Amino acid sequence: MTSSSSDPVDNFGTLSDVEPLKRAWRNEKAAPEILRFEEQLINRVSEQIQLMEETVDHFTEKGTDPLTVSLYQMDLDRTQFLLRSYLRIRLQKIEKCMFHVLNKTELYERLSEQEKIFVQRSAEDFKKHLDESVLLHLPDNYQSILKQFTASQEDKDGKEDGMVPEPPLDTFVVCKARDYIGPSEFQGNSNDSLTMDLPLEMERDDLSFIPYRRIQKLLDIGKVDLV
């Protein structure tokens, strides 16, 4: 993918959004939680893909040199793969944590309109499936899909004794700084002394291996990329 997509693409002059798409795709792939939907980028890319398709069709009709056509076609296929893969990865993440996404407004707002419909529908279907298979056969107090037992209380961390899978935000990721980042910009876990003790800074293009939670904000504002 690297060899053919940098220079020739510029000459073709149509797919300048390939790099941002690739970045969005890589970030989405490496992040443990669902990221903000890149709506404008995706809309632009879809339009460009359509344009490219028309160009290719046009060439084929005109009988342009088959090699040229197949180069365009290949470029088109690769972009389409990126787009599809990006949307697929998002769906997989949504499915994995559907109840969590639905419960947390912040996460829910990151989805595209179509994804919102999808997550609502799949959660409904899945709940029905779980209800019919297990929950309705259990004693009354144990039928909740979100908790193990109706009366169970929150423990001292304020975390419910729940049954809803959540993304592992403390997992380690490899990230690359796009700019210099000073120690104050990292998020520390307020109660986690270990991470607070380590002073941190990143030079531009530095690669670091770091818990996702600490760079969550930086990723959101585009100061780091995941690899």
Add this chain to the structure above:
Amino acid sequence: MYGRKACQLVKEFATSEKEQLKPFNDDLFDQVIKECDSHNLGIQSSVRKMQDEGLDTQTTRNADFNGAVIHHLSLVRNKRCLMAYIYNRAVVIRSLRWKLGRVLPEEIVKRLSNSEKEYFKAYSGALDHYMNDINLDLTVDMVPPKDPYIQVRVLDDIGEVLLTDRSANLARYSMHFLKRTDAEPYISQGLMRELLN
């Protein structure tokens, strides 16, 4: 011993081959559900006994109370095991939609419970709806494309098919040079094989 059957159920899933489904174990599943009911009866009878003796159920810590706690914990554990069994099977069922398409082969359908069959249909519908909305088929293009065209051998009689750029007669054992996007659905259904040099 309490909880053993539920454990067996989860183990059965865990030891099956990855991405493969064993037949839904109705028998064991129902036994675990029954066990849950008897735990619930156990809890109720202990609590009733304490009430009959005029003890405060919130503060008393006698044998009956501890018995009830054990029943409660076993029940919760059983619930988690049952949920894990269904949940993990559902993950495989969803992946089948991506790999095999809307219609499942008979031998797989046989291994699903009724609710699972319904779930597969519902999931398939939700996914179709989504792909319709964005006007893009996401189930093709699963691997990064190297070349827009690939060489394939047809493994079964597919017959005359309309492809994106032309129609082709896909007879058994014939070889074709097709667009990757045309060939992929057939490959994932096992009707074609990609020929690699």
